[in-house]
Amino acid sequence: MKISYNWLKQFLQTDWDAVKTGELLTDLGLEVEGIETKESIKGSLEGIVVGHVLTCVQHPNADRLNVTTVDLGAEAPVQIVCGAPNVAAGQKVPVATVGTTLYDDKGEAFKIKKGKIRGEESHGMICAEDELGLGSSHDGIMILDETLEVGKPAAEVFNIETDQVFEIGLTPNRSDAMSHFGVARDLKAGLIQNDIYLELISPSVSDFHVDERTLRFDVEVENKELAPRYCGITITDIEVKDSPEWIQNRLKAIGLTPKNNIVDITNYVLHELGQPLHAFDAQKIKGNKILVQTLEEGTKFTTLDDVERELSAEDIMICDADANPLCIAGVFGGSKSGVTKNTTSIFLESAYFNPVSVRKTAKRHALNTDASFRFERGIDINFVEYALKRAALLIEEYAGGKMASDISDFYPEKIQDFQVFLSYENAYRLIGQEIPKDTIKQILASLEIKINSETEGGLGLTIPSYRTDVQREADIIEEILRVYGYNNIEFSHKLNTSISFDSNKDTKVENIVANQLSALGFNETMANSLTKPSYTNLSENINEQAGVVMLNPLSNDLKVLRQSLLFSGLESVAYNINRKNNALKFYEFGKTYHKYNDKYQEDKHLTLFITGNRTADNWNIDTKTSDFFYLKGIINSVLERIGISKAKLTPTKQDIFSEGVSLGLGKMKLVEFGIVKRSILKEFGIKQQVLFADFNWDTILKLVGNKNVKVTDLPKFPVVKRDLALLLDTKTAFKEIYNLAFQTEKKLLKEVDLFDVYEGDKLPEGKKSYAVSFILQDETKTLADKQIDKIMQKLQQSFEKNVSAVLR
Numbered sequence: 001m002k003i004s005y006n007w008l009k010q011f012l013q014t015d016w017d018a019v020k021t022g023e024l025l026t027d028l029g030l031e032v033e034g035i036e037t038k039e040s041i042k043g044s045l046e047g048i049v050v051g052h053v054l055t056c057v058q059h060p061n062a063d064r065l066n067v068t069t070v071d072l073g074a075e076a077p078v079q080i081v082c083g084a085p086n087v088a089a090g091q092k093v094p095v096a097t098v099g100t101t102l103y104d105d106k107g108e109a110f111k112i113k114k115g116k117i118r119g120e121e122s123h124g125m126i127c128a129e130d131e132l133g134l135g136s137s138h139d140g141i142m143i144l145d146e147t148l149e150v151g152k153p154a155a156e157v158f159n160i161e162t163d164q165v166f167e168i169g170l171t172p173n174r175s176d177a178m179s180h181f182g183v184a185r186d187l188k189a190g191l192i193q194n195d196i197y198l199e200l201i202s203p204s205v206s207d208f209h210v211d212e213r214t215l216r217f218d219v220e221v222e223n224k225e226l227a228p229r230y231c232g233i234t235i236t237d238i239e240v241k242d243s244p245e246w247i248q249n250r251l252k253a254i255g256l257t258p259k260n261n262i263v264d265i266t267n268y269v270l271h272e273l274g275q276p277l278h279a280f281d282a283q284k285i286k287g288n289k290i291l292v293q294t295l296e297e298g299t300k301f302t303t304l305d306d307v308e309r310e311l312s313a314e315d316i317m318i319c320d321a322d323a324n325p326l327c328i329a330g331v332f333g334g335s336k337s338g339v340t341k342n343t344t345s346i347f348l349e350s351a352y353f354n355p356v357s358v359r360k361t362a363k364r365h366a367l368n369t370d371a372s373f374r375f376e377r378g379i380d381i382n383f384v385e386y387a388l389k390r391a392a393l394l395i396e397e398y399a400g401g402k403m404a405s406d407i408s409d410f411y412p413e414k415i416q417d418f419q420v421f422l423s424y425e426n427a428y429r430l431i432g433q434e435i436p437k438d439t440i441k442q443i444l445a446s447l448e449i450k451i452n453s454e455t456e457g458g459l460g461l462t463i464p465s466y467r468t469d470v471q472r473e474a475d476i477i478e479e480i481l482r483v484y485g486y487n488n489i490e491f492s493h494k495l496n497t498s499i500s501f502d503s504n505k506d507t508k509v510e511n512i513v514a515n516q517l518s519a520l521g522f523n524e525t526m527a528n529s530l531t532k533p534s535y536t537n538l539s540e541n542i543n544e545q546a547g548v549v550m551l552n553p554l555s556n557d558l559k560v561l562r563q564s565l566l567f568s569g570l571e572s573v574a575y576n577i578n579r580k581n582n583a584l585k586f587y588e589f590g591k592t593y594h595k596y597n598d599k600y601q602e603d604k605h606l607t608l609f610i611t612g613n614r615t616a617d618n619w620n621i622d623t624k625t626s627d628f629f630y631l632k633g634i635i636n637s638v639l640e641r642i643g644i645s646k647a648k649l650t651p652t653k654q655d656i657f658s659e660g661v662s663l664g665l666g667k668m669k670l671v672e673f674g675i676v677k678r679s680i681l682k683e684f685g686i687k688q689q690v691l692f693a694d695f696n697w698d699t700i701l702k703l704v705g706n707k708n709v710k711v712t713d714l715p716k717f718p719v720v721k722r723d724l725a726l727l728l729d730t731k732t733a734f735k736e737i738y739n740l741a742f743q744t745e746k747k748l749l750k751e752v753d754l755f756d757v758y759e760g761d762k763l764p765e766g767k768k769s770y771a772v773s774f775i776l777q778d779e780t781k782t783l784a785d786k787q788i789d790k791i792m793q794k795l796q797q798s799f800e801k802n803v804s805a806v807l808r
Helices: 018-027 180-193 245-253 261-273 355-364 370-377 381-399 424-431 437-446 473-484 505-519 533-538 566-577 628-641 678-683 697-705 734-744 785-803
Strands: 002-004 032-039 048-058 066-071 078-082 092-096 101-103 109-111 115-117 120-122 162-168 218-221 229-236 277-281 289-293 300-302 308-310 317-319 325-328 346-352 408-410 418-423 450-454 458-463 584-596 599-611 648-651 657-665 668-676 690-696 720-729 749-758 767-776
Touching: 002 180, 002 245, 018 032, 018 162, 018 180, 078 120, 162 245, 180 261, 180 437, 180 473, 218 229, 218 408, 229 289, 229 381, 245 261, 261 277, 261 370, 261 381, 277 325, 277 381, 289 346, 346 381, 355 370, 418 424, 418 473, 424 437, 424 458, 424 473, 437 450, 437 458, 437 473, 505 584, 505 628, 505 697, 533 678, 566 584, 566 599, 566 678, 566 690, 599 628, 599 697, 628 657, 628 668, 628 690, 628 749, 648 734, 648 749, 657 734, 657 749, 668 678, 668 697, 690 697, 720 785, 734 749, 734 767, 734 785, 767 785
Parallel strands: 218 289
Antiparallel strands: 002 162, 032 162, 048 066, 048 092, 066 078, 101 109, 115 120, 229 346, 229 408, 277 346, 289 317, 300 308, 317 325, 418 458, 450 458, 584 599, 599 690, 648 657, 657 668, 668 690, 720 767, 749 767
16 A cells, blocks of 8 residues: 555644654564655656747748747857647747656656757757656647746746655555545544654545535445445536646545546545545436346346456445446446546435445456455444545545535445453553553543543543454554564563474374485475366266365355365476476375265375476486486385385376376275376476375375284295386377286286386387386295296287287
């Protein structure tokens, strides 16, 4: 939020410098994140002086140029070539001298230099108003008052204002400080603690009166819960034109572009008092009635930005007597009811709308306006009529308007100020120091918190309506402390701390694995548990119906809780690859979330992501690309580190892998890993191979904690290992090889393991290479070579027959 210091000084006439004021505002809880110097005219017209045109003749080499001699108040006149059609001898004009910096319509700087134009020397530039930032006209040069002194700086002729603008990081609870008046109110309380007593000057509305009662709009509110207060007045005989310079300067300082006097005044009062206003063209309201109501679901409405939107049945709408929508209440106006240059009469609205309803509407339509920002956080309901009068008086003064009706004020149930009792003992306990009672009362008075009663033990207080965040005794104590100053609270130089030891077994196991992976060059990531609903379409194994959907999501990209850690991890991989960080090794401990038959379930996982080279590029190290076998080695090392061995390899049922396997013990699945499908990687813009492993961490923790140990004799006869390198169609999965192997040899085959996958240019199109190992063992005798060769021949023939495998 931007706050103009010059504007602030309209309410508090302080002479503190901006830096010191910014420090005090930060101490008060309104953190000043930066202070920027703003000029009402960029460059402040430095180097621009009043010149007197002595002579003006046509340029000898150009029909549209003139050669002038101009007196700048120096010893001798200077020659300036000028192309303006209205330049003439005897004029007083603004001249940018050599070395002056001017700015074009895009804000880009350019410097005036001495030069030659078509052979004639030119020592400066006679300026038009748009070249100086004083207007938009470029029809010709500016003609100044002939009584002005030659050589006088233009900054002394025009009203140039320099301002200091605070950028305040406003917290959501401080709705009372969403305006210059609110910040000034807080600053006053802080200055009192510094023994500086200033009057808070509020804009006067005592001159408000009705001129004539010729145009009235009746107000009808459908639901008082959605619009507890609604005020309006009709103003006729207005002239839509530019705002006065001082209003434009105030708006420009805080980053707003002036439009016309009516719109600028509503914006000015919004930022002055924190009360949003809206002006309707009265001629576009049918039936002399304003209806505050909701409309049918799906009703079409075109907003000021010329976007047609579908309304919700929960959106509060401002309508005319025929129920035609004019405005989304508290959020955005309509394209057909706004003020234009032809507007001569307006209906001016000032209201209090339900904060929750406005927030939902703004979020639903993806609109974030200055008005919705304030309504969502809660404005002061008692400022509604006051702000309306303030704006009406400004419109009367600067647009020539007449009050054509009494103020319509729908306010059926007045909101009472909140009552709180403050205990001195609780205040001392929470603050950690005894503050004098007189100081406490002074702070409360400076915050406009009224003391209704006083006892030995505390104070009965009435909270002003604009402090929507102060509802409890603890809130009062916080107010006292922030104004008193956190830095004024004494603290002990003795530091006490407690040392705790985490004896949680699960955490210890997690730390062991994390340390091992970090030592292997992995980086830990922590992705958002909220993700896109569309990711469920990338895998048939993810059930959309089992997703946990947010009732009030921040955006469509954060609408559901994740059912897999794969997609959030791929987002991180894509982010790094897009920034030329191609060699990646990530791990994440995280949860997935599911809903089964109205019951919610959380599962903990450890996931690994590997892509690119195994090591960073180095002149003395041969780079090697991470592959399936490398991932498998890391997985085995993790399991062995926590005491899990003899896990068996089986095909995986997950469809996220182009090549994938599973490691498990019995019926317990421990980890699934493999190469992520290219179709999935394409969704994230990833063009290089990504290896992924997903550990069922809940199952692993149960195994690590199982103290029951089963002891068996070591095999008396040795195992035999044989490998085959098979050339297969790319559509053939490891699962088919695995099943075929055990169907072919059921007695002596103990394990089938895929330890390498290769797809490259040297293979025929549509083919891939599998490196598969087979473990054979006879528990009654040692296997002979002939028997082993016979089994391997049977396996090879089975692969050739059923999956068209070719031995490489």
